[in-house]
Amino acid sequence: xxxxxxxxxxxxxxxxxxxxxxxxxxxxxxxxxxxxxxxxxxxxxxxxxxxxxxxxxxxxxxxxxxxxxxxxxxxxxxxxxxxxxxxxxxxxxxxxxxxxxxxxxxxxxxxxxxxxxxxxxxxxxxxxxxxxxxxx
Amino acid sequence: xxxxxxxxxxxxxxxxxxxxxxxxxxxxxxxxxxxxxxxxxxxxxxxxxxxxxxxxxxxxxxxxxxxxxxxxxxxxxxxxxxxxxxxxxxxxxxxxxxxxxxxxxxxxxxxxxxxxxxxxxxxxxxxxxxxxxxxxxxxxxxxxxxxxxxxxxxxxxxxxxxxxxxxxxxxxxxxxxxxxxxxxxxxxxxxxxxxxxxxxxxxxxxxxxxxxxxxxxxxxxxxxxxxxxxxxxxxxxxxxxxxxxxxxxxxxxxxxxxxxxxxxxxxxxxxxxxxxxxxxxxxxxxxxxxxxxxxxxxxxxxxxxxxxxxxxxxxxxxxxxxxxxxxxxxxxxxxxxxxxxxxxxxxxxxxxxxxxxxxxxxxxxxxxxxxxxxxxxxxxxxxxxxxxxxxxxxxxxxxxxxxxxxxxxxxxxxxxxxxxxxxxxxxxxxxxxxxxxxxxxxxxxxxxxxxxxxxxxxxxxxxxxxxxxxxxxxxxxxxxxxxxxxxxxxxxxxxxxxxxx
Numbered sequence: 001x002x003x004x005x006x007x008x009x010x011x012x013x014x015x016x017x018x019x020x021x022x023x024x025x026x027x028x029x030x031x032x033x034x035x036x037x038x039x040x041x042x043x044x045x046x047x048x049x050x051x052x053x054x055x056x057x058x059x060x061x062x063x064x065x066x067x068x069x070x071x072x073x074x075x076x077x078x079x080x081x082x083x084x085x086x087x088x089x090x091x092x093x094x095x096x097x098x099x100x101x102x103x104x105x106x107x108x109x110x111x112x113x114x115x116x117x118x119x120x121x122x123x124x125x126x127x128x129x130x131x132x133x134x135x136x
Numbered sequence: 137x138x139x140x141x142x143x144x145x146x147x148x149x150x151x152x153x154x155x156x157x158x159x160x161x162x163x164x165x166x167x168x169x170x171x172x173x174x175x176x177x178x179x180x181x182x183x184x185x186x187x188x189x190x191x192x193x194x195x196x197x198x199x200x201x202x203x204x205x206x207x208x209x210x211x212x213x214x215x216x217x218x219x220x221x222x223x224x225x226x227x228x229x230x231x232x233x234x235x236x237x238x239x240x241x242x243x244x245x246x247x248x249x250x251x252x253x254x255x256x257x258x259x260x261x262x263x264x265x266x267x268x269x270x271x272x273x274x275x276x277x278x279x280x281x282x283x284x285x286x287x288x289x290x291x292x293x294x295x296x297x298x299x300x301x302x303x304x305x306x307x308x309x310x311x312x313x314x315x316x317x318x319x320x321x322x323x324x325x326x327x328x329x330x331x332x333x334x335x336x337x338x339x340x341x342x343x344x345x346x347x348x349x350x351x352x353x354x355x356x357x358x359x360x361x362x363x364x365x366x367x368x369x370x371x372x373x374x375x376x377x378x379x380x381x382x383x384x385x386x387x388x389x390x391x392x393x394x395x396x397x398x399x400x401x402x403x404x405x406x407x408x409x410x411x412x413x414x415x416x417x418x419x420x421x422x423x424x425x426x427x428x429x430x431x432x433x434x435x436x437x438x439x440x441x442x443x444x445x446x447x448x449x450x451x452x453x454x455x456x457x458x459x460x461x462x463x464x465x466x467x468x469x470x471x472x473x474x475x476x477x478x479x480x481x482x483x484x485x486x487x488x489x490x491x492x493x494x495x496x497x498x499x500x501x502x503x504x505x506x507x508x509x510x511x512x513x514x515x516x517x518x519x520x521x522x523x524x525x526x527x528x529x530x531x532x533x534x535x536x537x538x539x540x541x542x543x544x545x546x547x548x549x550x551x552x553x554x555x556x557x558x559x560x561x562x563x564x565x566x567x568x569x570x571x572x573x574x575x576x577x578x579x580x581x582x583x584x585x586x587x588x589x590x591x592x593x594x595x596x597x598x599x600x601x602x603x604x605x606x607x608x609x610x611x612x613x614x615x616x617x618x619x620x621x622x623x624x625x626x627x628x629x630x631x632x633x634x635x636x637x
Contacts, residue, residue, distance in 0.1 A: 001574045020196050020197050044573075126576045126579065
């Protein structure tokens with residue numbers, strides 16, 4: 001419904017303090033939301049990483065920072081190895097990756113692997129976002 | 137013209153907590169909040185706030201609060217702020233003051249002056265968690281007597297059509313048009329899940345809701361919108377709407393701008409045209425005329441479903457109800473003074489009709505005196521707020537109750553009374569596709585079904601406390617009610633004794 005609360009809670013979850021006010025008002029550089037709501041009102045759509053089975057971003061990554069975990073299927077970028085070349089952003093078919101210019105690395109959805117339910121799903125007030133396991 | 141009206145509400149924003157996420161900006165249907173892109177802050181225009189709390193509830197940092205504008209007028213018991221503001225509003229518009237929802241004036245709420253009985257020592261109470269407790273109610277006319285085959289025990293009487301509901305709580309008429317399609321779908325799904333009925337109102341039944349038609353009361357009102365043989369055949373019961381508690385004696389008006397393609401298709405009218413429901417049915421000017429329509433609808437549905445009549449509670453309600461029974465109705469729905477609406481002239485809503493408690497008691501008493509109470513089921517509507525109100529209504533003589541405001545509150549409604557504006561931030565009373573998406577029917581149905589489940593449990597607890605194990609044993613049993621703080625004449629109409637007697 002276009003409230004953008006998924007963005008707020010994604011940013012919070014990926015901040016240092018994980019406190020919604022501190023994450024937005026105090027922490028610098030600010031954390032980045034990995035999910036983004038696109039709008040063509042009245043339509044709105046949350047864009048996030050699909051954790052592809054054949055991840056173009058992983059194939060294209062020049063440094064090997066982008067990896068797909070064979071166990072969980074989650075695609076993550078190792079910020080130690082990412083050099084901010086944005087090749088992954090160019091090849092992502094969903095436009096799901098974002099530049100973290102403050103840190104010079106790519107920011108992407110990690111499905112909040114440390115949580116049972118990703119923050120965006122847990123806080124979506126209209127249950128528009130759901131977590132679906134499509135592991136073959 | 138310069139408006140002389142002050143803001144009704146004050147929006148308080150804690151800048152320490154505001155993270156400029158603009159959730160409030162997007163959620164407000166009334167454009168109260170706005171974002172200054174350059175300064176990067178969010179600010180509010182309080183004069184537009186209707187006090188619906190959508191922004192307050194959705195603010196992720198609890199930075200917002202809304203309070204009534206504490207503006208004081210010189211104290212005056214006669215010229216209270218509302219009276220002054222109504223005059224100002226009419227001086228500025230020259231029109232009829234419109235409002236939504238139900239009567240908000242401090243008329244006596246009789247539910248709050250009636251108390252229920254419980255068993256102590258001389259008769260045992262029943263634990264509903266251990267013993268069966270029957271809430272199923274059969275709606276429809278009952279026969280004079282029942283004959284059984286002495287050999288087989290089989291029913292020998294030809295029964296009029298009966299509709300069982302698992303809980304005696306039905307969703308009152310709310311049309312697609314007055315409320316959004318997702319809101320109506322929430323009601324339909326919840327009715328199906330809880331084993332009760334919802335009412336289409338005078339808006340027809342949208343194609344997508346035909347799978348829930350088995351739980352639908354299909355309404356036939358003075359504009360006949362959305363009525364065709366398929367619609368009548370699809371519903372579980374058919375209701376002729378004569379009147380509505382919020383605006384007895386007048387019709388309805390859905391403005392053309394709300395008649396979207398979907399609303400138009402469902403109502404069977406051209407897109408963008410005003411949907412005008414006349415005040416009377418132009419083919420009903422007497423009980424005999426009403427009988428013709430009742431039987432026309434019974435013919436159209438092969439006598440397979442109850443045909444009822446909904447009226448507003450007015451001064452002569454008992455005699456009118458008697459006439460409706462004699463016209464052949466299978467149920468009568470009575471909508472009291474506090475019944476709600478999507479739009480009504482304020483003066484009608486606040487000053488016309490009588491409280492449902494008195495109307496219900498008067499009708500039940502009259503039908504019993506005339507020996508025709510069994511010929512109809514009675515549904516009480518207008519101002520049922522909780523399970524105790526439901527039970528008190530049943531003790532006063534109702535078979536079941538209608539709820540509408542309570543159902544919308546379960547979906548988020550704050551009773552801000554602005555339904556007629558079509559900007560509902562909660563996505564209920566609007567047809568704006570950006571706003572209607574706020575109701576996810578799956579969530580809405582869950583919330584409504586939860587409400588009905590909670591009330592059912594409470595009703596069972598209260599029944600058990602009275603030592604009753606079936607709801608029908610309470611129906612019209614006014615000895616289980618006592619009055620607190622009512623006059624003799626009020627108690628006479630209610631048929632209830634004073635507490636302690």
